[in-house]
Amino acid sequence: MKNVYNVGIIGVGIVGERLIKTFNRNPRFRIIQITDKNPQRLEEMSEKYDLTGVNEYQQILDNALVDLVYLAVPPKHHHSIGMKIIESGKAFFCEKPLANSTKEARDMYTAAQEKGIINAMNFPLPYTNAVKKAENLIEENYLGKLRRIELTGYFAEWPRHWQQNPWIDTKEQGGFTREVFTHYMQLVQRFYGNVFDIQSQIKYPSDEELSERELLATGCLTNGVNILINGLCDVGREDFLSLTLLGENGVIALRNWRHIWIAQKDEILKRLPAEEEDTSEKVVIELAKALDGEPANLITFKDGYETHGIIEELLKGRQ
Numbered sequence: 001m002k003n004v005y006n007v008g009i010i011g012v013g014i015v016g017e018r019l020i021k022t023f024n025r026n027p028r029f030r031i032i033q034i035t036d037k038n039p040q041r042l043e044e045m046s047e048k049y050d051l052t053g054v055n056e057y058q059q060i061l062d063n064a065l066v067d068l069v070y071l072a073v074p075p076k077h078h079h080s081i082g083m084k085i086i087e088s089g090k091a092f093f094c095e096k097p098l099a100n101s102t103k104e105a106r107d108m109y110t111a112a113q114e115k116g117i118i119n120a121m122n123f124p125l126p127y128t129n130a131v132k133k134a135e136n137l138i139e140e141n142y143l144g145k146l147r148r149i150e151l152t153g154y155f156a157e158w159p160r161h162w163q164q165n166p167w168i169d170t171k172e173q174g175g176f177t178r179e180v181f182t183h184y185m186q187l188v189q190r191f192y193g194n195v196f197d198i199q200s201q202i203k204y205p206s207d208e209e210l211s212e213r214e215l216l217a218t219g220c221l222t223n224g225v226n227i228l229i230n231g232l233c234d235v236g237r238e239d240f241l242s243l244t245l246l247g248e249n250g251v252i253a254l255r256n257w258r259h260i261w262i263a264q265k266d267e268i269l270k271r272l273p274a275e276e277e278d279t280s281e282k283v284v285i286e287l288a289k290a291l292d293g294e295p296a297n298l299i300t301f302k303d304g305y306e307t308h309g310i311i312e313e314l315l316k317g318r319q
């Protein structure tokens with residue numbers, strides 16, 4: 001019989017609640033403590049899921065029964081809390097972005113490496129069936145020689161209606177570049193390596209505290225292939241996301257998180273079947289493997305640090 005691992009959760013907002021459900025569905029995990037700075041939210045989640053709520057996150061770190069800590073607080077608190085999690089020696093599962101600056105992300109990545117702890121990021125996109133199909137097509141040389149990568153994101157409103165919180169629309173922590181484009185830039189790195197020579201133009205609203213409303217940027221891969229990045233919010237259309245890989249022989253487009261469209265020369269783009277799935281369940285399965293001491297497919301702090309460097313460069317753009 002395999003071990004059951006005890007989980008402590010720091011931060012039980014919208015995303016934190018999703019992971020409560022995911023951990024509860026997996027018999028390899030048992031949530032034994034949760035905490036949140038909002039006492040009403042903590043009480044609500046404790047009662048709704050019959051969990052033990054504690055007032056301070058340090059109580060979770062001091063609990064010798066906790067094997068894994070999941071951190072889901074606003075990004076500006078990731079570094080301060082995260083470094084204490086690393087110091088505790090517990091396995092560490094962190095929401096993206098890893099931290100609120102590349103320097104902080106590097107600190108956390110380095111500290112986790114030195115401590116030798118299991119570390120992982122909640123980047124669910126690589127676990128989708130659509131991305132797996134794209135990876136297989138790339139390996140089969142479906143594209144031929146890669147010519148260009150284009151990332152496009154249109155948002156009818158920002159923040160999105162389902163994600164209203166105090167920080168998601170702040171220049172300090174939020175915006176679609178950090179919150180959405182991070183996922184796709186991590187995917188580009190997964191496929192092709194790092195992105196260099198980033199040049200960007202960025203527009204903000206009149207309120208200097210709010211996040212970006214427009215981003216136009218370019219960069220290139222180590223092999224010289226260019227990447228174009230186009231983000232725009234507050235537009236009169238439905239939300240749309242697309243990471244398009246353009247090759248000499250074919251095109252692969254990953255659209256709206258879970259859909260894959262492909263075509264080769266003289267063909268019309270067609271959508272391939274890709275079953276909808278709960279990617280967070282797949283991530284949790286990989287966490288169990290890592291805790292068992294087995295090889296696991298995890299997005300690590302190293303990946304999170306490298307992606308953060310790209311996002312920070314994009315946000316340095318000319319205004």
